[in-house]
Amino acid sequence: MRQAVIRTGLETLYFTGAYIALRGLLGGVGAILTLHHVRPARADAFQPNRLLEVAPEFLENVIVELRRSGTELVSLDEMHRRLTTADFGRRFVCLTFDDGYRDNLTFAYPILKKHAVPFAVYVPTSFPDRLGDLWWVTLEAAIAAAERIDLAIAGKSCSFRCATVAEKRETYRALYWILRSLDSEEDLRAIVRDLAARHGVDPSAFCERLCMSWDELAQLAADPLVTIGAHTVNHLMLRKQPEEVVRREMLAGADAIEAALGVRPDHFAFPVGDPTSAGPREFAIARDVGFKTAVTTRPGVLFPEHRNYLTALPRISLNGEFQRLRYVQVLTSGAATALWNHFRRVDAA
Ligand SMILES: [Zn+2]
Known part of the structure; x- marks a missing residue:
């Protein structure tokens, strides 16, 4: 949405041409672009990190x-x-x-x-030291592997359904933003590590494979x-x-x-x-x-x-x-x- x-x-x-009119006024002197992965698109239906x-x-x-x-x-x-x-x-x-x-x-x-x-x-x-924690990739893999996720966040237990692709997408979005909002990144990473262990995902493999x-x-x-x-x-x-x-x-x-x-x-x-x-x-x-x-x-x-x-x-x-x-x-x-x-x-x- x-x-x-x-x-x-x-x-x-774009189609109103407004951006051209605005460019002189708002365009500044330059820009820095951010990219992450550059690779051919994959067909998998569940790719929450595709952005x-x-x-x-x-x-x-x-x-x-x-x-x-x-x-x-x-x-x-x-x-x-x-x-x-x-x-x-x-x-x-x-x-x-x-x-x-x-x-x-x-x-x-x-x-x-x-x-x-x-x-x-x-x-x-x-x-490159192969000790990196790509927790957002681990979270994607755990949700891809799971039918349902039960976990405790800040003492409260929550559960998410993720049997279908639509449910997996919704669960990723919800869980990602709950985790991002935690004050402690150590807690975030511990929760994702625990999820990975319970759903058969090896978080240490991603660094070697992707970086x-x-x-x-x-x-x-x-x-x-x-x-x-x-x-x-x-x-x-x-x-x-x-x-x-x-x-x-x-x-x-x-x-x-x-x-x-x-x-x-x-x-x-x-x-x-x-x-x-x-x-x-x-x-x-x-x-x-x-x-x-x-x-x-x-x-x-x-x-x-x-x-x-x-x-x-x-x-x-x-x-x-x-x-x-x-x-x-x-x-x-x-x-x-x-x-x-x-x-x-x-x-x-
Ligand atoms: Zn980064």
Whole structure:
């Protein structure tokens, strides 16, 4: 339902041409795009994490369309230079990929290389260390395997039916948001681990299967087109952690990347990155520990004012549920996110 509303809004902005009229006013100077998986679409009916993936052809079409429209595709360092020196001659877009999935190397990299597009990959170092907890993937697998789920959350017992695909979708949506709203991410992860154990799912397998190893990351890092960014060690929602953990996660993640790849990352992405995961305290710490930029998942395009908020930058997600070029045109025009943000340019509170 919510997706249908978003889709209608994007279609309206496109077909009325409103996004073109609004672009000069709202479009800012550039945008940072967020991607996760890039891989061919799968046929499975139950894919609640599908919003986190786009098809390789879609990525290529986006690149071609952005270049056709006169947008420059630039690295995070170049974005930082433009923001800090107010060099806004041409609109720019940065492509960023979160979490270091292996399909970035297999499917995205050949396309990015072919078109000579700079891009960044933000790596939580527990993933190539093979200790990562991809709890959202584990939750999907447990619900896929289960007919019914019974569990206790914060002392209350709940049960969910998940015999049919429709029930599985509804259960995933409900459970995901209940878990995300918990104050303790340790509780969230314990609940998902327990569910996995009861439904025969091995959570430790996902890291190895889905994420790049350090050797694979080194292949990417050797290409001057590629920026490896930091994304903590354990991919925790930092706003829910004590300050010393926030600092440790930021610094230890950067240290591990420097030790493995020989280059200290200058750029950082907040895990999950919404306002419940990253706020003013985290923006200040990211600056304090020395990152040149840090990105959130708060939706928005970049304005000159963002030079004062370099560790609280918004991004636009290329959502797998909306793989239409016209949505990308509308989103990068700034029109949709301006509505979302009530025409406020900077959201760093
Ligand atoms: Zn992430």
